[in-house]
Amino acid sequence: MGDRDSIGSGPAPLDASKLKVTLSETLKPLQPIETLRFGQSFSDHMIVANYDPETGWSAPEVKPHGPITLDPACSCFQYGGNVFEGMKAYLGPDGKARLFRPDMNMRRLERSCGRLALPPIDGDVVLELIKCLVDLERRWIPKESGYSLYLRPTVIATRPGLGVIASDHAMLYILASPTGPYFQVLKPVSLLAVSDNVRAWPGGTGGHKIAGNYSPGFLPQQAATAKGYDQILWLFGDDRRITEAGAMNFFVVVKRDDGDGVDLITAPLDGTILPGVTRASCLALAGDPEFQKESSLRLHPREMVYTMSDLAKWSSEGKLLEALAIGTAVIIGPCNRIGHEGKDIVLPGAGMGPVGTALRKKILDIQEGRTEWKGWGVVCP
Numbered sequence: 203m204g205d206r207d208s209i210g211s212g213p214a215p216l217d218a219s220k221l222k223v224t225l226s227e228t229l230k231p232l233q234p235i236e237t238l239r240f241g242q243s244f245s246d247h248m249i250v251a252n253y254d255p256e257t258g259w260s261a262p263e264v265k266p267h268g269p270i271t272l273d274p275a276c277s278c279f280q281y282g283g284n285v286f287e288g289m290k291a292y293l294g295p296d297g298k299a300r301l302f303r304p305d306m307n308m309r310r311l312e313r314s315c316g317r318l319a320l321p322p323i324d325g326d327v328v329l330e331l332i333k334c335l336v337d338l339e340r341r342w343i344p345k346e347s348g349y350s351l352y353l354r355p356t357v358i359a360t361r362p363g364l365g366v367i368a369s370d371h372a373m374l375y376i377l378a379s380p381t382g383p384y385f386q387v388l389k390p391v392s393l394l395a396v397s398d399n400v401r402a403w404p405g406g407t408g409g410h411k412i413a414g415n416y417s418p419g420f421l422p423q424q425a426a427t428a429k430g431y432d433q434i435l436w437l438f439g440d441d442r443r444i445t446e447a448g449a450m451n452f453f454v455v456v457k458r459d460d461g462d463g464v465d466l467i468t469a470p471l472d473g474t475i476l477p478g479v480t481r482a483s484c485l486a487l488a489g490d491p492e493f494q495k496e497s498s499l500r501l502h503p504r505e506m507v508y509t510m511s512d513l514a515k516w517s518s519e520g521k522l523l524e525a526l527a528i529g530t531a532v533i534i535g536p537c538n539r540i541g542h543e544g545k546d547i548v549l550p551g552a553g554m555g556p557v558g559t560a561l562r563k564k565i566l567d568i569q570e571g572r573t574e575w576k577g578w579g580v581v582c583p
């Protein structure tokens with residue numbers, strides 16, 4: 203105890219000013235951008251920090267990207283203690299690297315850690331570390347529009363032992379991966395609406411970005427692929443409420459009865475929906491008079507419960523105009539058909555129309571630094 207410099211003040215908080223830098227001896231060659239596949243290649247370095255219940259957070263360290271060594275009894279391997287974030291750094295025409303609303307990712311990371319009873323972590327400090335990594339790995343950000351450096355901050359439970367209890371040890375690591383458009387340039391995706399498997403349920407963890415939410419979806423995803431669909435539209439409940447598409451939020455654009463423009467509809471944040479940064483940004487833009495003016499669109503953002511029968515009804519009445527899958531990786535992508543009980547709902551214009559197009563353009567302009575918008579683009583470092 204005597205040699206701790208934090209006596210009396212508890213375990214040390216994460217501190218970006220203590221960052222140690224161990225650079226890689228040889229830097230990897232950059233890959234031609236056409237060959238980039240989402241999350242398949244990584245930059246030269248990563249940032250790592252460890253939490254010990256006695257001493258707190260270690261000095262974070264930049265080190266070469268590579269394997270980590272852990273006791274196989276660690277909580278993350280046995281009980282799935284693992285939370286993560288997904289964000290992107292874009293290179294602007296001014297040569298600056300920008301993150302998109304990273305504070306929202308950091309608050310979500312704090313909430314995810316809290317939900318899994320992981321040691322507390324200060325998201326603002328994680329953001330400082332992310333900015334350091336982006337600055338260090340600038341050469342990995344492709345300059346072409348739609349390309350970016352995908353960042354994957356991860357916190358894992360590293361308590362070594364089989365006790366079924368909260369982990370009092372943790373590791374933070376931040377990976378960087380150069381990435382292109384998630385799907386081939388705006389190739390529409392087809393969705394299979396599924397209700398025999400559910401992604402999330404009231405009181406569950408679907409509203410948090412925790413690893414355990416994802417692997418149970420792989421088997422239903424394989425079944426959907428075998429039936430010729432790209433992604434799953436997750437339904438919930440006897441009334442077949444629409445929740446999310448794959449690991450993306452889902453929006454539909456519906457013509458209004460009063461003729462006053464269109465509704466932009468998505469499910470409410472009731473704990474079964476991941477509170478996406480892109481989702482929140484689309485809702486905010488849709489309700490913003492300035493955006494409506496510049497896009498010449500009359501939009502009514504609505505977070506509401508809606509079901510498969512609503513979709514079928516709107517479609518048969520010709521009111522279902524667009525269906526959009528939304529998230530950091532894809533930004534905004536069209537859904538061209540939705541299969542349910544042997545029939546397909548087919549979207550006009552392959553799912554994308556003026557609303558999806560205007561939202562996508564605006565968000566990409568902000569992300570790539572062509573437009574200033576309410577402080578959403580945050581320059582690194």
Ligand SMILES: *Cc1c(COP(=O)(O)O)cnc(C)c1O
Pocket residue numbers: 288411446448449450451476477478479480481528529530531
């Ligand atoms: C990450 C994620 C999203 C999208 O969130 P963004 O913050 O926009 O990237 C949507 N749904 C699920 C299940 C997710 O994991």
